[in-house]
Amino acid sequence: MTSTNNQDPLAVFRDHLRRQQLRLTPVREAIVRAALCQAGHFSVDELTRAVRASGHEVSRATIYRALPLLLESGLIQATEVSKDGSYFEASFGREHHDHLICRGCGTVIEFQFEAFQMLEQQIAEKYGFELLSHVHELIGRCAPCRSGGDAHEVH
Amino acid sequence: MTSTNNQDPLAVFRDHLRRQQLRLTPVREAIVRAALCQAGHFSVDELTRAVRASGHEVSRATIYRALPLLLESGLIQATEVSKDGSYFEASFGREHHDHLICRGCGTVIEFQFEAFQMLEQQIAEKYGFELLSHVHELIGRCAPCRSGGDAHEVH
DNA sequence: ATAATTGCAAACGCTTTGCAACCCC
DNA sequence: GGGGTTGCAAAGCGTTTGCAATTAT
Numbered sequence: 508m509t510s511t512n513n514q515d516p517l518a519v520f521r522d523h524l525r526r527q528q529l530r531l532t533p534v535r536e537a538i539v540r541a542a543l544c545q546a547g548h549f550s551v552d553e554l555t556r557a558v559r560a561s562g563h564e565v566s567r568a569t570i571y572r573a574l575p576l577l578l579e580s581g582l583i584q585a586t587e588v589s590k591d592g593s594y595f596e597a598s599f600g601r602e603h604h605d606h607l608i609c610r611g612c613g614t615v616i617e618f619q620f621e622a623f624q625m626l627e628q629q630i631a632e633k634y635g636f637e638l639l640s641h642v643h644e645l646i647g648r649c650a651p652c653r654s655g656g657d658a659h660e661v662h
Numbered sequence: 663m664t665s666t667n668n669q670d671p672l673a674v675f676r677d678h679l680r681r682q683q684l685r686l687t688p689v690r691e692a693i694v695r696a697a698l699c700q701a702g703h704f705s706v707d708e709l710t711r712a713v714r715a716s717g718h719e720v721s722r723a724t725i726y727r728a729l730p731l732l733l734e735s736g737l738i739q740a741t742e743v744s745k746d747g748s749y750f751e752a753s754f755g756r757e758h759h760d761h762l763i764c765r766g767c768g769t770v771i772e773f774q775f776e777a778f779q780m781l782e783q784q785i786a787e788k789y790g791f792e793l794l795s796h797v798h799e800l801i802g803r804c805a806p807c808r809s810g811g812d813a814h815e816v817h
Numbered sequence: 818a819t820a821a822t823t824g825c826a827a828a829c830g831c832t833t834t835g836c837a838a839c840c841c842c
Numbered sequence: 843g844g845g846g847t848t849g850c851a852a853a854g855c856g857t858t859t860g861c862a863a864t865t866a867t
Contacts, residue, residue, distance in 0.1 A: 583750045595738045635805035642799040650790035
């Protein structure tokens with residue numbers, strides 16, 4: 508129950524900016540409004556179009572520069588839509604597993620927990636989906652990184 | 663219990679290639695070997711370095727062209743490491759939720775299931791992690807796409 | 818022999834950044 | 843008026859692709 512959480516999101520945003528001596532410009536305001544109006548998930552391009560549709564010229568560069576501010580102030584969050592690709596792992600003959608990842612040093616621990624699979628199956632069925640695959644990653648800080656202070660930066 | 667599953671991975675790969683009238687070249691063989699030797703997760707660059715370290719000149723382009731073949735033949739899988747960014751959603755005042763995504767039409771359904779959170783917490787503790795966030799996406803085919811045949815391609 | 822494979826370099830799409838003009842505070 | 847903000851265009855980065863030479867079958 509923080510003080511700003513029940514306020515108008517724009518106030519939250521302005522406070523966040525002020526705390527860093529940054530400015531609330533009309534363009535940024537339009538970006539915030541547009542972002543909050545988005546029904547569900549949106550890409551940078553979709554947000555850009557939405558801002559422009561609201562009558563504000565804006566360059567993609569400005570959107571890109573504003574996004575971190577919206578994220579920091581908690582108005583939006585990165586959806587982490589599963590990005591198939593970029594990383595791989597050998598799977599020949601291996602059991603399925605999910606990942607526990609340390610944000611500090613990048614360590615990846617594999618874990619298996621059948622209970623998850625069953626619950627996932629139930630949810631898929633509930634919505635009439637045929638389940639093909641899933642992404643399940645737990646992101647945290649491992650014991651060494653928690654005590655050791657700053658990140659080690661590996662992977 | 664398919665016929666090839668217990669064979670040597672290279673045989674699986676060769677079979678897969680042959681089925682499509684593709685060729686097993688020394689370079690591809692080296693790529694397969696290197697991929698299977700990788701301890702855990704690897705990027706395209708890491709794989710390229712590994713192949714080169716094994717004594718084979720190879721261009722990144724060739725690696726990129728070979729990866730789909732390894733994926734199709736089931737020797738490796740895309741890890742889908744959470745790619746923070748690219749997609750966002752408004753989070754101001756919203757409850758946490760996870761996503762059920764249709765591979766056919768891109769529909770995203772949000773779901774909440776407390777049981778997951780508790781299990782995740784348990785796993786994190788088991789490995790001494792402080793849990794910061796998680797990514798949990800179920801990927802499947804929605805009812806319309808299952809019956810309607812081919813994808814609709816939306817989002 | 819013939820069609821697949823390869824490396825190179827150019828093209829691509831998305832994101833970041835340097836810079837000069839601009840404008841909020 | 844000073845320092846943050848913006849747009850533009852250029853640069854980056856990872857991935858894809860056209861092409862001519864090469865090679866597996």
